[in-house]
Amino acid sequence: MLASLIYILIFPGFAFLGVFGLFAEFFDRKLYARLQNRVGPPWFQPFADFIKLLGKEEIVPCDANPAMFTLVPVIALSTVVAAFLYIPLWNTTSLLSFNGDIIVILYLLTIPTLAFFIGGWYSSSLFARIGSVRAVTQLFAYEVPLFIGILSAALLANTWSLSEIMTFYNKSPVLALFNILGFGVSLIALLGKLEKVPFDIPEAETEIVAGAFTEYSGKFLALLRLTLDVEMVAGAALLAAVFLPFGLGANPVIGFIFFIAKVLFVIALITLLRTVFARLRIDQMISFCWKRMVPVAILQLLICLILKGVIQR
Amino acid sequence: MSAEESIKKELTEAFDFIGEDKINIQRPGRIFIEVGQENFAKVFDYAVRQLKFSHLCTITGFDEKERLAFMYHLTQGPGPMLNIKTSVPKEKPVIKSVTPYFPGADCYERELEDLFGATVEGLMPGFRYPLPDNWPKGQHPLLKDWKQDTSEQKKG
Amino acid sequence: MHNSKEFKIPIGPQHPALKEPESFSVALRGEKILGVDIRLGYNHRGIEKACEERSYVQDIYLIERICGICSHAHATAFIQAVEEIAHLAVPERALYIRTLVGELERVHSHLLWLGVAGHEIGFDTLLMYTWRDREIVMDILADLTGNRVNYGINSIGGVRRDISPAQVKDVLKAVDKLEERTKYYIEVATEETTIIKRLSGVGVLAYDDAIKLDAVGPTARASGVARDVRRDDPYAAYDKIQFNVITDTHSDVYGRTVVRVKELMESYGMIREILKKMPEGPIAIKAPPRRIPAGEAISRYEAPRGEDVHYVKSNGTEKPERVKVRAPTLANVQAVKHMLKDRFLADMPIVIAAIDPCFSCTDRSIAIEDGKSRKKNVMTWQELHDYSIKWHRERGFDPAEINRKFHKTMEGK
Numbered sequence: 001m002l003a004s005l006i007y008i009l010i011f012p013g014f015a016f017l018g019v020f021g022l023f024a025e026f027f028d029r030k031l032y033a034r035l036q037n038r039v040g041p042p043w044f045q046p047f048a049d050f051i052k053l054l055g056k057e058e059i060v061p062c063d064a065n066p067a068m069f070t071l072v073p074v075i076a077l078s079t080v081v082a083a084f085l086y087i088p089l090w091n092t093t094s095l096l097s098f099n100g101d102i103i104v105i106l107y108l109l110t111i112p113t114l115a116f117f118i119g120g121w122y123s124s125s126l127f128a129r130i131g132s133v134r135a136v137t138q139l140f141a142y143e144v145p146l147f148i149g150i151l152s153a154a155l156l157a158n159t160w161s162l163s164e165i166m167t168f169y170n171k172s173p174v175l176a177l178f179n180i181l182g183f184g185v186s187l188i189a190l191l192g193k194l195e196k197v198p199f200d201i202p203e204a205e206t207e208i209v210a211g212a213f214t215e216y217s218g219k220f221l222a223l224l225r226l227t228l229d230v231e232m233v234a235g236a237a238l239l240a241a242v243f244l245p246f247g248l249g250a251n252p253v254i255g256f257i258f259f260i261a262k263v264l265f266v267i268a269l270i271t272l273l274r275t276v277f278a279r280l281r282i283d284q285m286i287s288f289c290w291k292r293m294v295p296v297a298i299l300q301l302l303i304c305l306i307l308k309g310v311i312q313r
Numbered sequence: 314m315s316a317e318e319s320i321k322k323e324l325t326e327a328f329d330f331i332g333e334d335k336i337n338i339q340r341p342g343r344i345f346i347e348v349g350q351e352n353f354a355k356v357f358d359y360a361v362r363q364l365k366f367s368h369l370c371t372i373t374g375f376d377e378k379e380r381l382a383f384m385y386h387l388t389q390g391p392g393p394m395l396n397i398k399t400s401v402p403k404e405k406p407v408i409k410s411v412t413p414y415f416p417g418a419d420c421y422e423r424e425l426e427d428l429f430g431a432t433v434e435g436l437m438p439g440f441r442y443p444l445p446d447n448w449p450k451g452q453h454p455l456l457k458d459w460k461q462d463t464s465e466q467k468k469g
Numbered sequence: 470m471h472n473s474k475e476f477k478i479p480i481g482p483q484h485p486a487l488k489e490p491e492s493f494s495v496a497l498r499g500e501k502i503l504g505v506d507i508r509l510g511y512n513h514r515g516i517e518k519a520c521e522e523r524s525y526v527q528d529i530y531l532i533e534r535i536c537g538i539c540s541h542a543h544a545t546a547f548i549q550a551v552e553e554i555a556h557l558a559v560p561e562r563a564l565y566i567r568t569l570v571g572e573l574e575r576v577h578s579h580l581l582w583l584g585v586a587g588h589e590i591g592f593d594t595l596l597m598y599t600w601r602d603r604e605i606v607m608d609i610l611a612d613l614t615g616n617r618v619n620y621g622i623n624s625i626g627g628v629r630r631d632i633s634p635a636q637v638k639d640v641l642k643a644v645d646k647l648e649e650r651t652k653y654y655i656e657v658a659t660e661e662t663t664i665i666k667r668l669s670g671v672g673v674l675a676y677d678d679a680i681k682l683d684a685v686g687p688t689a690r691a692s693g694v695a696r697d698v699r700r701d702d703p704y705a706a707y708d709k710i711q712f713n714v715i716t717d718t719h720s721d722v723y724g725r726t727v728v729r730v731k732e733l734m735e736s737y738g739m740i741r742e743i744l745k746k747m748p749e750g751p752i753a754i755k756a757p758p759r760r761i762p763a764g765e766a767i768s769r770y771e772a773p774r775g776e777d778v779h780y781v782k783s784n785g786t787e788k789p790e791r792v793k794v795r796a797p798t799l800a801n802v803q804a805v806k807h808m809l810k811d812r813f814l815a816d817m818p819i820v821i822a823a824i825d826p827c828f829s830c831t832d833r834s835i836a837i838e839d840g841k842s843r844k845k846n847v848m849t850w851q852e853l854h855d856y857s858i859k860w861h862r863e864r865g866f867d868p869a870e871i872n873r874k875f876h877k878t879m880e881g882k
Contacts, residue, residue: 204591277663278595281666
């Protein structure tokens, strides 16, 4: 009982994830700034922002549904933290694991987007409504290539359990190289999930202020921002676990350092992508996802199917 | 003959009410002409359609004691600038809109309405410009007898 | 949101996409724009009226403050009109210096625009890069004139500061550097896929519409209308300088970008030529007159955003009878309305930004609170204070209570 509480609340649960998420935000922002020839924030900036926001007044719009409006940040944060508990850290076993957990992770990572939609919709601001509708429209576009990309890797490993996928690739790392297309597709889809340039359409500042978050303030906004940070870490960790299965099974300390390095590597790739692109329009984004990314993802699926046939022989 | 001279010639030939003395070529590229309100529409139409003055730079309003005057600055792109001036009595400051020729003149005419108190006939419905919506009626700041009364002056 | 429901969203007066207060009321169906109503006037400051109450010398500085970006454009246009009325022969060197500052200002304004355009389409990296390089030209302007903006270089009958040979060298060095950077931006802006996707086909203004709606500057030139006051109605030293009027036939935001970046390259060439051809001599006439004889003049100036028109009428005294300013943005506003129709909401920021709007230029005159006729409407400071307290109290927050608590704790100490 006590052990579970520690797992959930301290490591690798809320406390660790919160700190790591905020650190990841700093890493992202600093790298983004350096790539743009700026100085960038000091390391404690995201922490300071978080603490400051906690102390600010919360305003719930008169027309908003107060229950929905206030519940959404909590739901969003708890689902991403729950998703993280299924992802292995320094070895191939995660805290919670069963056959099929990879599907659960993907679904848990979808819930925040739906939560943003509900929050934005119930805050009854026009900007928030447009933003939330955009978030959901976008969801249908990037989710398919993301699922195909990640699940084709699982297909090759012949299991629905993330731990077993990792064990499989750890045994034969060469096979992981065949998933490079899937990695690319999932990485780009992850940009959509995290609402980052070029897919930051739901919170396009110059069009709809802050999208679904427009009416949020104080504690709720702090939680929403933390959710996005944790989501970034969880998404990066998921990609790292599936596509970068290296350096596992050594001693925990080295494994843990490897884990952090891999997550930061994925985040660095995300940052790099958002530095070099302009924001797309929602129609362009959807046609890009369906016309370019889905075919590539299906190609990856075919590669995995053929490869699997070859191996089984 | 320079472009200015030929424009002058064409105008004097087209309208017998425009004498030589009414057209002033101030310097190369600047033609000033003054016409009465009753003839303005004809001259303006001739300038736009026949002389191909395709660009309306702006409209300037003047407060000339008893009368309100308006100057329309037209150009052909490259070439001279034609400035047509006309005036109306202050008691009945009604002019026709030139938006049928230049839809872009909308803002210039709204400005005349707000700042000089002119009435422009034929403007499409729309927001006023540039004064705020709660500006008191009958206050037209660019009229010469309008004096600003700032809060600072009130205190003093 | 692909239902038939229409709704209106307010873009402005306060909105992240707008750098100045202006109100666009957008009727939407889903993501599609049905129509736009534009309300201008939030920046009305009464400059035209104020000019009539000040002397010509004071007016130069007042008019320079119409706009922070094209300040030299306004000041020069005004002073040219005054000099024309007074028949002043401005020394050649002064004209060259005015032209030089004007072109440097165009460089700074176009670089600024490129950054803003990048930001509007969510490409912040471009913003950071161009604004970093814009600092080079800002430093040069500060070096030449003493100010980063509102240069104050003009005076009646000339300019106030001369250029030393050392400064000429600095300018040339800076121009070389900027040219190299601009070549890179041309590459980025014309070849980066996401940028092209966001810019081409957006905010189309056909040739005929550009003429009909009186568009000016790069907005018109991108629609193939070869109008440039520098060539059509030369002023300062532009009749002695070689340059091309850049036009483009894309007629969309992409075309406007191309026109602006190419104009940058054109400006660099012009700056070099100005510095080469600049004659020696005085920089201002001796004893400029305080009284300007009665007369009138219109002056046109090709500001970075387009044609800037100033009309000045004098009455023989120290103060002008009438000053009229028409900034380029006002001429382009109607075109924006046309460009936005049937576009997507996502295109709105970049379409508005593509005319390089400068609303404080656009709204000049009046708006000083008027006491006599609407005493009841005017709130005194005390009334405003009371009103705000009442407003907060109705919403369950009492500032007075906090004040009391604060005083109590202070007394306790």
